[in-house]
Amino acid sequence: MLDAGDRREMPVAITAARAADAMVAGIEAEITSGRLGDGSYLPAERELMIEYGVGRGVVREAIARLASRGLVEARPRFRPIARRPGLDAALGALEGIVGHLLSDQAGVKNLYDLRVFLEGSLARNAAIHARKEDIAALRAALAMNEAAIPDSQQFYATDVAFHAVLYDTARNPVLPVVHKAFTAWLSPQWMRMPRSPERNQVNFLSHREICMAIIERDPDGAERALLNHLSAAWEYVRGTFESREAPEA
Structure with missing residues (x-):
């Protein structure tokens, strides 16, 4: 009372x-x-x-x-x-909510699954609708990704750029802003992942598979390659939580 x-x-x-x-x-x-x-x-x-x-x-x-x-x-x-x-402001206003989501593995997984769902659709869309200039941009991004394999920091930047092409190809002004937000929100997890040229090589080969399926106008193959790539990447992300939760020796 x-x-x-x-x-x-x-x-x-x-x-x-x-x-x-x-x-x-x-x-x-x-x-x-x-x-x-x-x-x-x-x-x-x-x-x-x-x-x-x-x-x-x-x-x-x-x-x-x-x-x-x-x-x-x-x-x-x-x-x-x-x-x-604008779109940046709208997504920026979500930072507090997203911050709570990113505080544990379940929240990160929910956000990551949203990205997987969206990018699978974008890969399929690119295989059907990509124009010549989109294919050229995808090839250029892939070439830069390959060249960066020895340098993990540069490889991360070219990895982001490769995925950005998928968002651009849809020609919806909302999507590049969403990609920018996903990158900002999930980058702390990427930074905790162990990196090596060998792992970069594996990721590059996944990117190449996605790219080739899009070039060959194979929407099922493009979506499948993208989903396989992000599913494998999640295992690395999940490992960052396990390492934080492991008891000290």
């Missing part, structure tokens, strides 16, 4: 929360309508306090909420900057 002090504080807290809600809605409407253009400064903190009839704490809470949704860019000692909502 709430004591008298709690009951006195609740209306104040509720009023502040509602004031912050109203302020967030008002500024969001200004940004999405274009009245507050992308890259323009929000009014100074004191001006916002006067405009919305709120205290400094409410203004700061509202700005923090807008920043978490990618609608403003907020830095200490600088006026917040309006940001037109």
Whole structure:
């Protein structure tokens, strides 16, 4: 049961929360309508306090909420900057949720399975719809991947670039942003994996199999090669959790 002090504080807290809600809605409407253009400064903190009839704490809470949704860019000692909502902002707003997913093996596996599902479809799509310039980009990415086999750090970069071609080939502007997000979210797991030129060679051969199936217009083969490749890669990722959980000698 709430004591008298709690009951006195609740209306104040509720009023502040509602004031912050109203302020967030008002500024969001200004940004999405274009009245507050992308890259323009929000009014100074004191001006916002006067405009919305709120205290400094409410203004700061509202700005923090807008920043978490990618609608403003907020830095200490600088006026917040309006940001037109886009795909990068939308995915950036998911970072907190994804961070929780990545805290254990089950969460990483769920995110990884989503990538597998998507890339299997992209490989199939590429085998059916890839244009000459897509095939050329895929060949170039594969050649760079092969050249990087002796250098594991460079090999990782060319591995990412090879998979990026599959996302580009679909010609959907959402997909390259999704690939960028997957790379950022899952890269800590890749960094923990043991690396060697021998393992890089195995991954390159998998990439080559995917590439050849796409060139030969074999959607079943392309999807199968992609799924086999990522299934094998998951075993390496899973091993990073086992090494962290192993008791010290």
